[in-house]
Amino acid sequence: MSGGLKLDNIIFTGRTYEEYVRMFNLTADDVATLTFFVCPGGASSFPAVAHQRGGHVVAGDIVYGSSLADLEHRGRSSLEAIRGGMGGARAGYHWDAFGDVDGLIRIRAEALDAFLADYEQGLGEGRYIPCSLPSVPLGEGAVDMVLSDHLLFTYPQFFDKAFHVESLESMVRVARREVRIFPLIGSATSLRPQYFDEVMDSLRALGCEAAVETVAYHFQQGANEMLRIRKVH
Numbered sequence: 024m025s026g027g028l029k030l031d032n033i034i035f036t037g038r039t040y041e042e043y044v045r046m047f048n049l050t051a052d053d054v055a056t057l058t059f060f061v062c063p064g065g066a067s068s069f070p071a072v073a074h075q076r077g078g079h080v081v082a083g084d085i086v087y088g089s090s091l092a093d094l095e096h097r098g099r100s101s102l103e104a105i106r107g108g109m110g111g112a113r114a115g116y117h118w119d120a121f122g123d124v125d126g127l128i129r130i131r132a133e134a135l136d137a138f139l140a141d142y143e144q145g146l147g148e149g150r151y152i153p154c155s156l157p158s159v160p161l162g163e164g165a166v167d168m169v170l171s172d173h174l175l176f177t178y179p180q181f182f183d184k185a186f187h188v189e190s191l192e193s194m195v196r197v198a199r200r201e202v203r204i205f206p207l208i209g210s211a212t213s214l215r216p217q218y219f220d221e222v223m224d225s226l227r228a229l230g231c232e233a234a235v236e237t238v239a240y241h242f243q244q245g246a247n248e249m250l251r252i253r254k255v256h
């Protein structure tokens with residue numbers, strides 16, 4: 024794989040439904056009326072909660088298809104890794120939403136629990152599907168909107184420009200309306216990858232409008248922007 028995959032270095036966590044709404048500037052109407060593909064879904068509660076509310080969300084992740092026990096082990100180990108890592112990194116984050124590290128872990132654990140409770144049924148129903156970016160195993164225009172957070176641009180140390188360009192091409196292919204990506208800076212560097220502008224150029228060459236928008240969600244300092252990609256026909 025381009026960029027080299029270091030899966031054990033990429034934590035298996037998930038944001039909550041409420042965090043997704045804020046990260047991606049979603050409205051209640053969006054969730055009620057649009058179809059979504061979320062990748063990587065990780066241990067997010069967005070697919071489970073949206074499904075409970077009558078929404079249509081398919082989530083993909085490279086580890087989906089693994090056993091429930093394996094994903095629970097990955098999820099709980101990742102929470103411990105966050106607890107260990109956050110001690111020294113507190114200063115780089117805005118804590119108004121979580122309060123402190125215990126509050127952050129509590130919210131992440133709520134997302135993980137909701138994901139685990141939904142996983143086996145959702146896997147059987149095709150709402151959780153194995154997906155190894157840069158490929159997406161869905162047909163052209165399969166959903167209205169693709170949401171992708173905390174993989175692209177987050178780990179430039181593992182994923183190169185070609186991985187980003189190919190992943191975004193796959194997402195644009197399956198999205199009828201839009202692709203939204205969050206955040207636009209690295210988790211370790213707090214900077215946009217050096218190839219960011221070239222990735223934007225590749226989207227325009229595909230015939231897309233690509234614009235950076237500020238969102239309400241702001242935990243990692245500087246990580247309050249999403250990339251909004253619209254197909255121009």
Ligand SMILES: C[S@@+](CC[C@H](N)C(=O)[O-])C[C@H]1O[C@@H](n2cnc3c(N)ncnc32)[C@H](O)[C@@H]1O
Pocket residue numbers: 030033034035036037038039062063064065066067083084085086154155156157171172173174
């Ligand atoms: C930091 S988590 C983000 C999960 C989720 N978006 C959230 O709410 O936080 C990163 C996820 O990327 C997944 N992943 C890593 N490489 C992948 C790839 N090539 N294709 C799809 N998923 C991948 C990992 O399994 C992990 O669940």
